[in-house]
Amino acid sequence: MNAMEDRIFTARKITPNTYVITGTGCDSYLLLGDESAILIDSGMSKRNLKEFCQTLTDLPFAGVINTHGHGDHTLGNGWFKKAFMHPLAVEDARRGFGDLTGYPTDYDIETVEEGQIFNIGNRELEIIYIGAHSLGSIAILDRTYRILFTGDELDPGQVLCNMNGEKSPGQTIENHQRNMKKLKARFDEYDIICPAHNGTPIDKTYVNDFIILDQMIMDGVPGREDISSPTLPFKRPDGALRQNYKCAHICYHPNTIFED
Numbered sequence: 001m002n003a004m005e006d007r008i009f010t011a012r013k014i015t016p017n018t019y020v021i022t023g024t025g026c027d028s029y030l031l032l033g034d035e036s037a038i039l040i041d042s043g044m045s046k047r048n049l050k051e052f053c054q055t056l057t058d059l060p061f062a063g064v065i066n067t068h069g070h071g072d073h074t075l076g077n078g079w080f081k082k083a084f085m086h087p088l089a090v091e092d093a094r095r096g097f098g099d100l101t102g103y104p105t106d107y108d109i110e111t112v113e114e115g116q117i118f119n120i121g122n123r124e125l126e127i128i129y130i131g132a133h134s135l136g137s138i139a140i141l142d143r144t145y146r147i148l149f150t151g152d153e154l155d156p157g158q159v160l161c162n163m164n165g166e167k168s169p170g171q172t173i174e175n176h177q178r179n180m181k182k183l184k185a186r187f188d189e190y191d192i193i194c195p196a197h198n199g200t201p202i203d204k205t206y207v208n209d210f211i212i213l214d215q216m217i218m219d220g221v222p223g224r225e226d227i228s229s230p231t232l233p234f235k236r237p238d239g240a241l242r243q244n245y246k247c248a249h250i251c252y253h254p255n256t257i258f259e260d
């Protein structure tokens with residue numbers, strides 16, 4: 001077994017009907033409604049995550065909602081037989097990280113769109129499109145319990161935004177800021193933010209900090225080269241930089257700050 005497979009799942013309650021599950025490869029969230037349960041992000045463990053979730057609830061499962069298609073969020077989808085994701089996430093989800101050996105790959109995908117509402121029984125979840133780190137990214141706004149799930153587009157470690165510097169419309173700092181402003185416009189509808197890595201829950205003022213951080217980068221405040229960190233298991237791409245405002249960090253590339 002590799003290090004990932006060795007990890008055990010742990011669950012911690014964030015609210016009386018919301019768990020964060022760690023050990024999956026990301027922070028996965030189990031949401032319980034009055035009628036069904038839904039998982040946000042299935043991680044990349046080869047252990048059966050659904051069996052673990054069933055130790056926490058007897059509810060039937062509506063499936064998984066993926067915040068985006070990256071393998072560390074989607075490779076466990078098959079345990080749940082059904083996954084909901086943005087159309088631009090499907091290709092990444094099906095590919096995983098290349099080697100699919102040992103992962104459950106047999107599951108149905110249903111695509112979601114901006115503004116779509118899931119109701120799992122007196123609990124409404126709204127899809128908000130926020131692609132930048134990944135073009136297939138969505139936030140999920142729990143309108144009933146006032147929680148915003150942000151995947152990899154906003155977290156307290158660092159957001160990775162096209163560090164390779166290859167032009168890709170949407171994968172820019174300018175667009176990341178546009179998305180953060182979209183979340184800011186909904187500020188009075190959530191109290192906490194639950195990201196997919198590096199600690200949860202976090203204060204919603206991170207949204208403000210990321211808007212300022214994106215603006216600093218667009219205004220030409222010089223970034224730093226200190227990107228290597230234990231949380232990034234790869235070499236720093238040539239030219240990639242880090243910038244921060246307070247505790248909000250972004251790793252980016254000077255070629256892909258603006259949309260043009």
Ligand SMILES: [Zn+2]
Nearest residue numbers: 068070134152
């Ligand atoms: Zn990601």
